[in-house]
Amino acid sequence: MTTKNRPRFATRALLLHLATVALVVGLCTGIYLALAVQQLRAEAESTALGIARTLAEDPQVRAEVARISSAEVRPDAESLRVGELQRTATDVAERTGALFVVIADDEGIRLAHPTPSRIGEEVSTPFEEVLAGNEVVDWQTGTLGESARAKVPVRDKTGTPVGEVSVGFERTGVFDDLPPLLAVIGVTAVGALTLAVLTFLLLRRRWERLTLGVQPEELVALVQNQTAVLNGVDDGVLAVDTAGIVRVSNDAADRMLGLTAPIGRPLTALGLPPTALETVTGDRERSTAVVDERVLYLEARPVVRDGRSLGDVLIIRDRTDLIALTERLDTVRTMTAALRVQRHEFANRMHVAAGLIDAERVSDARAFLGELVERGSVAFPVAGLGLLRDPFLTSFLGAKGVEAGERGVSLRIADDSQLLGSVAEPEDVAAVLGNLVDNAVTAAVAGERTPRWVEVAVLGDGDALVLTVADSGAGLGSVDPMSPKPSDDVGSDRIHGHGLGLPLAREIARRRNGDLWIIDPGGTECGAVFAARLDGALTDITTAHEEHP
Structure with a gap:
């Protein structure tokens, strides 16, 4: 069935509402009727028991039943029909409205009965438990039909049961009060259903006013679509x-x-x-x-x-990953430029060496090649670059030195630099070190001190690489680029990477269980000094010796 052919939500809700109310009313009615029937039965049994006890305690009844029970001959039915017990039982039944009042001896012979012709006969229901001295209250079916009856033993002067008194009330008489109860329950149920209908009509009117007539199915579809769209991107x-x-x-x-x-x-x-x-x-x-x-x-x-x-x-x-990728591409571009310079310079020097050999100047060629081995294939404009024995750092910082020199800044390696291992994670090292060097060069260019310089210290601590970068700029002043607070505007001050560079570099360092921090914000002698530690960025020299003794 399509949505258009389905009943409106208000109609379905009304039917469900009415069904719920009808179910509740039905359950309440059934429970109430069960309780009422149980109460009427209990009242009838209690009344029958009270009458039977009173009659069984009557002195004349006790004496007469004891006399008949003690006689050796069977009692005469004719004399019993006009006897004292029959008159007493008949009077009690008429006064109380009982269906029957029956008196029997110790052998279950009727001494009094509403039907005189049955006097002298044995009772139709069990009597052994009563003669054992117990009271019996139950619903039983006898010669007069089903009734709520109570049986009480009749005792002689010594307390020995010598007979029984049985009093019963007819079923129809017990439940005479049910029709009025049913009428009251029916009126209440109809009133409850009517009130439920009126209440729901008001609620439906209010609902449609609030939802502008939009049905819940449509609201559910709107919520599902909104959730799918918002959380799916x-x-x-x-x-x-x-x-x-x-x-x-x-x-x-x-x-x-x-x-x-x-x-x-x-x-x-x-x-x-x-x-x-x-x-x-x-x-x-x-x-x-x-x-x-x-x-x-x-x-x-x-x-x-x-x-x-x-x-x-x-x-x-x-855009974090995109910018990080951009910086990595810049690093690759820098390394590519450095390799291109190395290749070009190496080719030129090979031509010089070949020319010396062709001119039979073997000693000069040997000296030239020895100098090439000592200095490397390219003479980068970076003072102290020979302190770094790692090829990657040598080439990378050499290329950065060329770029810095083009901007009028000299790049140098600190005298206390010491690196025993080799770089194992060149991408992360290039991203962090390149960012710090670029920021320092920018700060040195913007500063007023001359000469303009940037100093890099490289230290190895096991498999961790520790870097410090200082510059001749004006320092950070009151600006803290490492502050965890959000930057107001990433484009307002890029001298030390206040917007993008340093947060990304610090994220890379922390991803390697390291960090990036400020050693000195700058003063009268130099600009800012930054430091970074990258764990696992080096191949430990001890491990390398163990693997290749």
């Missing part, structure tokens, strides 16, 4: 109404902005960076911010329906 979505209250925030937005239960809270109370607030309020159309070491691209879009503004939607995209 990698971009963060943050919707704010015209009052500045967050109404929608998907999982990606909560994760990237570090939010916890933002829905229903004011945007200004979420602790977002100012750039994000300005973007949402429309002061900026697009912006970029660093939040918890993640580079986020923010874009706001207004939401308008039927000419009325409903608020704004902030789209958040994570």
Whole structure:
């Protein structure tokens, strides 16, 4: 059945509502009837027992039954029909409305009965338990039909049971009060159902007014589609109404902005960076911010329906991995340029050596080649580069030295540098070291000190690589680029990578169980000094010797 052919939700809810109320009313009615029947039965049994006890305690009845039971001959039925016991039993039955009052001796012979012709006969129901001295209250079927009856023993002067008194009330008489009860229950049930119908009609009217006539199936579809769309994309979505209250925030937005239960809270109370607030309020159309070491691209879009503004939607995209990949590509580009320079320089020197040999200047060629072996294939403009025996660091810092020299900055290696192992993770080392060197060169160019320089210290600590980078710039001043607080604007100050470089470099270092920190923010003698530690970035020289003794 299609949705169009199905009954409306209001109709189905009404039917379900009425069915529920009818079920509850039916259950209550059944329980009440069961309790009422049980109470009527208990009252009838209690009345029969009370009458039987009273009659069994009557002195004349006790004496007469004891006399008959002690006689050796069977009692005469004719004399019993006009005897004292028959008159007493008949009077009690008439006064109490009992179906029967029967008196029997110790052999179960009827001494009194509503039907005189049955006097002198044995009772139709068991009497042994009564003659044993026990009272019996039960519903039984005898010669007069089913009845609630009570049987009480008649005792002689010594207390020995010598007979029984049986009193019963007819079933129809017991349940004479049921019809009025059923009428009351029926009226109550009809009233409950009527009230349920009226209540639901009011609720349906209120529901349709609140939902603008949209059925719950349609609301469910809207919620499912919204959840699937919002949580099925990698971009963060943050919707704010015209009052500045967050109404929608998907999982990606909560994760990237570090939010916890933002829905229903004011945007200004979420602790977002100012750039994000300005973007949402429309002061900026697009912006970029660093939040918890993640580079986020923010874009706001207004939401308008039927000419009325409903608020704004902030789209958040994570660009951290893209920027990190860009920096790695820059590193690869630097290494490629260095290799190209090495290849070109090496080719030139080979031509020189070949020319000396062709000119039969063997001694000069030998001296030239010895100098080439001593200095390397390329003379990079980096003082102290020979302290580094790792080919990767030598080539990488040499290439950085060439780039720095083009900007008027000299790159040098600190005299206390010592590296025994070799680089095992060149990509991470290049990303962190390259970022620190580039930032230092930029700071040195922007500074007023001359000459402009950048100094790099490289130390090995087991398999960990420790780097320090200092420059001749003006220092950090009051700006803390390593602050965990979100940057207000990543484009406002890039001297030391306040926006993107340092957070990414620190993330790489921490991913290797290391860190990146500031040793000195700068002073009168030099600019800022940064340090980084990358565990597992080196091949331990001890391990290398053990593997290749």
